[in-house]
Amino acid sequence: MRxxxxxxxxxxxxxxxxxxxxxxxxxxxxxxxxxxxxxxxRDPAEVFRLFLATPYVAHGSDQRADWVANLLMLIxxxxxxxGTVWPSRPAFRLPAAIGTVLICVxxxxxxxxxxxxxxxxxxxxxxxxxxxxxxVIGCACFAASHRRFSLAGRRGDPVAALVLFLRLYLVALLIxxxxxxxxxxSAADLQTQIExxxxxxxxxxxxxxxxxMRAILIAAAGAAFIPVGMLLxxxxxxxxxxxxGILSVACIGLAITTGVFAFSTLVISAAPMxxxxxxxxxxxxxxxxxxxxxxxxxPDALRGRLRRLVPWAIVPYLVVLLLVNRLLSAxxxxxxxxxxxxxxxxxxxxxxxxxxxxxMAAKNIVGHAVL
Amino acid sequence: MPIGVMxxxxxxxxxxxxxxxxxASVSFMVELARYFRPGLEGDINAVxxxxxxxxxxxxxxxxxxxxxVALARQSAPGPxxxxxxxxxxxxxxxxxxxxxxxEHF
Numbered sequence: 001m002r003x004x005x006x007x008x009x010x011x012x013x014x015x016x017x018x019x020x021x022x023x024x025x026x027x028x029x030x031x032x033x034x035x036x037x038x039x040x041x042r043d044p045a046e047v048f049r050l051f052l053a054t055p056y057v058a059h060g061s062d063q064r065a066d067w068v069a070n071l072l073m074l075i076x077x078x079x080x081x082x083g084t085v086w087p088s089r090p091a092f093r094l095p096a097a098i099g100t101v102l103i104c105v106x107x108x109x110x111x112x113x114x115x116x117x118x119x120x121x122x123x124x125x126x127x128x129x130x131x132x133x134x135x136v137i138g139c140a141c142f143a144a145s146h147r148r149f150s151l152a153g154r155r156g157d158p159v160a161a162l163v164l165f166l167r168l169y170l171v172a173l174l175i176x177x178x179x180x181x182x183x184x185x186s187a188a189d190l191q192t193q194i195e196x197x198x199x200x201x202x203x204x205x206x207x208x209x210x211x212x213m214r215a216i217l218i219a220a221a222g223a224a225f226i227p228v229g230m231l232l233x234x235x236x237x238x239x240x241x242x243x244x245g246i247l248s249v250a251c252i253g254l255a256i257t258t259g260v261f262a263f264s265t266l267v268i269s270a271a272p273m274x275x276x277x278x279x280x281x282x283x284x285x286x287x288x289x290x291x292x293x294x295x296x297x298x299p300d301a302l303r304g305r306l307r308r309l310v311p312w313a314i315v316p317y318l319v320v321l322l323l324v325n326r327l328l329s330a331x332x333x334x335x336x337x338x339x340x341x342x343x344x345x346x347x348x349x350x351x352x353x354x355x356x357x358x359x360m361a362a363k364n365i366v367g368h369a370v371l
Numbered sequence: 372m373p374i375g376v377m378x379x380x381x382x383x384x385x386x387x388x389x390x391x392x393x394x395a396s397v398s399f400m401v402e403l404a405r406y407f408r409p410g411l412e413g414d415i416n417a418v419x420x421x422x423x424x425x426x427x428x429x430x431x432x433x434x435x436x437x438x439x440v441a442l443a444r445q446s447a448p449g450p451x452x453x454x455x456x457x458x459x460x461x462x463x464x465x466x467x468x469x470x471x472x473x474e475h476f
Contacts, residue, residue: 157441158437158438158440158441158442159438159441159442159445161438162435162438162439162441162442165435165438239445241445242442291442294439294442294443295442295443295445296443297443299436299439299440303380303436306380307380307381310377310380310381313373313377314377317373317377321397321401322401325401325404325405325411326405326408326411327401327404327405327408329408331408331409332407332408333406333407333408333409335407338406341406341409341412342406342412342413343412346412346413346414346415347415349415349416350416352414352415352416353416364414365416365420368398368414368416368417368420368421368424369372369420369421369423369424370372370424371373371421
C-alpha cells in the first residue's frame with residue numbers, strides 16, 4: 001500500500017506549474033485575439049499613461065458571466081503562487097500570503113499593460129479587480145487546504161484521504177455545474193429567470209443532437225455524480241466506514257440534485273433541466289451501490305478481472321469516441337473542400353477556447369479530458 | 372482519460388509517457404477526421420488535453436487504487452455464494468463466514 005498518498009507536491013513542482021500557468025495566461029491574454037496575433041508597436045511611455053487612466057466601466061448583468069470567469073481563472077494561479085512561497089513556520093505565513101497577493105497583482109498588472117499593445121484588446125478596472133479577487137481566493141484556498149492536507153497526511157489514513165478527495169470532487173463538480181456563477185441578483189434578472197422556468201420543466205439534454213449522442217451525454221452527466229454517491233455512504237465513527245444505507249443516500253442525493261437544479265435556475269447563463277434531477281440522482285445511487293460492492297471485493301482479484309476486460313473495452317470505447325465526434329458517417333469532404341472549410345486561426349493554440357465563453361471553454365476542456 | 376485507465380489496468384504503473392503518446396495520437400486522428408466532415412472543425416487543443424489527461428490518469432490511479440485497497444481491507448469479506456463454494460471444492464461446513472468488521476488502527 002502507498003503511504004505517500006497525501007504528500008504535498010514540492011515547491012519546485014508547484015513553482016514550475018505556476019510559471020506554466022502564468023505563461024499560458026500571458027499568451028491567451030495577448031497573442032490570441034479575434035484577428036489572431038496582432039501586435040502594434042506604440043511608445044511604451046504613452047501606453048503607460050493610458051494604462052494609468054484605465055477606466056471602470058459600469059456593466060450590466062449580461063457581462064457578469066465574463067467578470068466571474070475572469071475571477072475564477074486566477075484562482076489556480078493564486079493557489080500555485082501560495083504553494084510556491086508557503087513557509088513551514090506558522091509565523092511567516094501572513095507575510096507569505098501578502099507576498100502571494102503582491103506577486104499575483106504584479107503579474108496581472110503586467111499582463112494588462114502588455115494587452116494594450118494588442119488591439120482591439122482593452123483594459124478595464126473591472127477585470128483587474130476580478131482577477132485580483134480570484135488570486136486572493138486562490139491563496140486562501142491554499143492556506144485552508146494545506147492545513148487540512150497536512151493533518152490528513154499526518155493521520156496516514158488512506159480511507160480518510162479518499163473521503164477528502166471525494167469532498168474536493170464534490171466542490172469542483174458543484175462549481176462546474178453552476179458555471180459561470182452569474183447569479184441573478186437584481187429584481188429584473190430574477191423576473192427573467194422566473195419567466196424562463198417553465199422551459200426547464202420539459203427541456204432534455206443534448207438539444208437537437210442524435211439520439212445515441214444524447215444517451216451518451218445523459219449517461220456521462222449521471223456518471224459525474226457516482227463519486228458523490230460514494231461520498232454519501234461514508235459515516236465517521238472513529239474511522240470512516242461505508243455504513244449509510246442506499247435509501248438514505250438516495251434521499252440525501254435527491255436533496256442535493258434538487259438543490260443544484262434550484263441554484264442553476266438562478267444562473268443567468270445556465271440552461272437548467274428538471275430531468276437532470278433524475279439522472280443525477282441515479283448516478284448517486286449507482287455510486288452508493290458501487291462503493292458498497294467494491295468495499296467487499298478482493299482488490300487483487302478485482303484488478304485482475306478488470307485487466308482482462310481491457311481488450312474487450314477498446315472497440316466500444318472507439319465507437320463511443322467516433323459517435324460523440326460525429327464521425328460515424330458516410331458524408332465526407334474532399335481534401336480541397338476540407339482546406340476551404342477550415343479556419344486557419346483554429347490552428348493557433350487556445351484560439352478555439354478564446355472565441356467561446358470561458359464557461360464553454362471549461363466545459364470543452366473537461367469533455368476532451370474525459371473522452 | 373479512458374486510455375490512461377486502460378493502460379494502467381493492463382500494464383501497471385509508470386506508463387505516463389506511453390499514455391500521453393497513445394491518447395494524443397488517437398485524439399489527433401479524431402480531430403483531423405473532424406476537418407473532413409461537413410460543418411465540423413477539429414480542435415488542436417484537444418490533442419494536448421487528451422494526452423495530459425491520460426498521463427494524469429496513470430499517475431492518479433495508483434493513489435486512488437491504494438485508497439480502495441485500504442477501504443476493502445477495512446471492511447468485512449463478502450459472503451461466499453454457493454456456486455463459488457462448488458467451483459472451489461469447498462463444502463458448507465468449511466465455508467468461511469464473516470464475523471464482523473476488522474478494524475485497523
